[in-house]
Amino acid sequence: MDNKNSILVVDDTQSNLDILVDLLKMYNITVALDGETAVEMTKHHSFDLILLDIMMPVMDGFEVCKYLKSDPLTKSIPVIFITAKTDEESIENAFLCGGVDYVTKPFKSRELLSRIHTQLTLKRMVNDLESLVEDEISKRQKQEKLLQQQSKMAAMGEMMDAVAHQWKQPLNALSLYSDIIPDDFANGIVDQIYVNEFKTDVQIQIAHMVDTLDEFRTFFRPNKKNTNFTLQDVINSVLILIKDEFMKNAITVNVAQQDTLKMYGSENELKHLLLNILNNAKDAFADNSVKNKIITIRLMQINDRNVLEIEDNAGGIPTSVLPDIFKANVTSKSEGKGTGIGLYMSHQIAQKHAATLSAKNQNEGACFSLHWFLTH
């Protein structure tokens, strides 16, 4: 391996150069008779090592070495001084300039060879490590990029799931409207007022779908516009969205206690949270035959805490799913009917608003509650 190393030998005495060239036959040797030429050569060639005389006219060895050490391209080339100067000051100076070794003339050939060999080995060790480090750095960068991409994809997937989940409700409502209209027409109750109302209902559902789409596009990005809102507003707009469907299923929604509860964050996300819970109750009613289907919503301020409760009388949550109910993919519904992301999403929304969502069975059904602290 050593024979491939290229060495620049700088000395202003031709006879010195001849001796060195002869001694260093196993290397690729380039010679320079003065300092300027040596510096010039390092710009066009990459050398593994430089043997440098100190006493030269114009630019002496110290200057050459200082110059090479100041240039990022050449600063890591080891420089060995070969000189007739044996005073301590010169020796110290040589090291201070950036030299790695100092050999006095007349030199002993085998000693010089050993010193050159050692410096080349040390340099190679550094080079090997440096390329390892570079490898590691580029590997790490690639890995980070990949991770970011993967999580972006995962986020997109979750977003699609979330949108699909929240579109089910308005799509149901829209299909319900189109189911009713032929009957109502046959019964002769479709008049101008009916059409106007119909149009408004459809527009509300569509507007909600558009909002949902916008909402989830920004769901996974921080720093979107947050506002102050009250839970009454949230409940009112959700009740409009679901009124026909719940009426058709003969479910009554009561808002029992109405303290004014304020929250800061995304009003739309809170709508999604509430919709998920109400739709789950609707599904629970469909699974059994309760006569008086009632959902009770309570808005309560207890000391410094805000509490929103949604209680149904649909028989309660199966004990098998209760412990893991807020985890993703936990569902008791058959394939195709439930994906199990509704409550997972709701839980995330709650967390984002510094609130806790919990579930328990109480009275004749399930009771979900959302707690958060008053902010002043």
Add this chain to the structure above:
Amino acid sequence: MKSKSNILIVDDTPTNIEILVDLLGDYNIAVSLDGQGAIDISKNSSIDLILLDIMMPELDGFEVCKQLKLDPKTKDIPIIFITAKTDEESIENAYNAGGVDYVTKPFKPREVCARVKVHMEHSEHMKRLDYLASYDAMTDVYNRRKFFELGEDIFKHTKENELFAVILDIDHFKRVNDNYGHPAGDMVIREIAQVVYNILDDNMIFGRIGGEEFAILLHTTKDAAIKITEACRKAVEELSIMYNSINLHCTMSTGMACKSKEVDTLDLLLAKADEALYEAKDNGRNQLIFRS
């Protein structure tokens, strides 16, 4: 920031040692008057550079150097020979034995200082590079490359049934990144690495081998391996990480396998542990599965 470097001076003549101790006042100095003492000190304390006399009774400098170069713990310590001998043969021998430099008595004090400094700088540079090449920048535990390098070595030197590989993977890690952003995810990785690292002993090899994946190699018994892995899993489960005033909680799944007649390469061993890990994930996460 940086503590002083440690230099070991080995010479059988006390006056020489005195001169050198005076000269090298900027460093922490340890001394030895004989070769065996030098070897003992090098193995048991962290020496950054050795100034080594060649002519000593019993173990001479060449022999000391050769022995130090054979031990992985001491092989990278730069050795500068000091001697009254100036013949070419001695100089060549010194380099062949593995020395990096050679100074002759009587000393030129400033030359000795300069040479010591050059080699000290070189070896610090090497140590820095070695660190960068071997440790994961985020967690300060071994990176994948170093883990496998050390892993291959320990695999060769252990018998069947006494080497265990564990792969640890943070559960639902992507959600942390998605919900709280990458800085939060990075923090979780760092904290978990730290917690696990603190539980492990020095002789266990612990590295980050993937984004949210770590691995441990344990040379021990099955019971001990299970006990320590469970301790890690529990500690992570109980860990609460504060990020922007949110408390983050994570769990991790762990898969373990053991070197055996069939599992006779490191890759196979880790593949087995990986299978076990997947089983743990399928089984509901936050648990240890051992694949024998």
